[in-house]
Amino acid sequence: MLELKGVTKIFNAGTVNENVVLRDINLKVDEGDFISIIGSNGAGKSTLLNVIAGVYPVDRGTILLDGRDITRVPEHERARFIGRVFQDPMKGTAPSMTIEENLAIAYCRNARRTLKWGLNNKLREEFRQKLAETGLGLENRLNYKVKLLSGGQRQALTLIIATMVKPKLLLLDEHTAALDPSTARLINNLTEKVVLQKGITTLMITHNMEHAIKMGNRLIMMDKGQIILDIKGSDKTSLTVNELVGMFEQAAQRKFDEDRIMLGARS
Numbered sequence: 001m002l003e004l005k006g007v008t009k010i011f012n013a014g015t016v017n018e019n020v021v022l023r024d025i026n027l028k029v030d031e032g033d034f035i036s037i038i039g040s041n042g043a044g045k046s047t048l049l050n051v052i053a054g055v056y057p058v059d060r061g062t063i064l065l066d067g068r069d070i071t072r073v074p075e076h077e078r079a080r081f082i083g084r085v086f087q088d089p090m091k092g093t094a095p096s097m098t099i100e101e102n103l104a105i106a107y108c109r110n111a112r113r114t115l116k117w118g119l120n121n122k123l124r125e126e127f128r129q130k131l132a133e134t135g136l137g138l139e140n141r142l143n144y145k146v147k148l149l150s151g152g153q154r155q156a157l158t159l160i161i162a163t164m165v166k167p168k169l170l171l172l173d174e175h176t177a178a179l180d181p182s183t184a185r186l187i188n189n190l191t192e193k194v195v196l197q198k199g200i201t202t203l204m205i206t207h208n209m210e211h212a213i214k215m216g217n218r219l220i221m222m223d224k225g226q227i228i229l230d231i232k233g234s235d236k237t238s239l240t241v242n243e244l245v246g247m248f249e250q251a252a253q254r255k256f257d258e259d260r261i262m263l264g265a266r267s
Ligand SMILES: Nc1ncnc2c1ncn2[C@@H]1O[C@H](COP(=O)(O)OP(=O)(O)OP(=O)(O)O)[C@@H](O)[C@H]1O
Pocket: 011, 012, 019, 021, 039, 040, 041, 042, 043, 044, 045, 046, 047, 048
């Protein structure tokens, strides 16, 4: 459903600061795949999601979604079918609007609908049900301004907003990294629930190896702008953190000494 062919991204091309961040990336994502992406600092993980979302143009290569060439489709247009949740809980929602208003905007925008008759009780009930699934009591706070919510509550709301109308693709960029361990666990559980319930094709960057192994049906490891490991099915289910470290060392041809990739002990 998503296919990257020879995707290359170079920042500051032709200058002394030239940086080839994605090197000839070839990736085929199947419908319903839930892929966790892990890799060293500066490996190109966020840039990969950013070129898929249309934040940056690619220098070479093609991006196909459901057979359509979206390589040159602008970011705002891709946002109609690509949902995103970022590391920063401040992104993805309108802070001075209420929870209900944020949900209403997402409901209209993604489905190209208009709220001709305003918010009716049926729709409010639908919103309440979705919020109840977060387990954070948000369903009783429809009229709360989003800026009053905690980081975890905001990430849960952003996730609900990004998936309210099923996106073709969901991109999660370390969306639990700024949260405390127990809130991160809660948001990870909610992520699995929403993604699996709706069968949403998802790419999720995490710096936590344990999460990367546990979540999703496929694991990709990036290093220096390339995909060096792609593990799926029973190979992934039975994987351990130690094995993954060993596979990294073999594929990257260097010792694993990345302090930012966590083995899973802290969160
Ligand atoms: N807008 C930009 N302009 C110039 N260089 C950039 C830009 N965005 C990213 N880079 C560079 O691209 C490289 C890859 O960055 P990227 O954020 O994709 O890595 P990452 O794998 O997500 O790393 P991390 O785990 O540290 O977030 C880095 O060297 C970074 O400095």
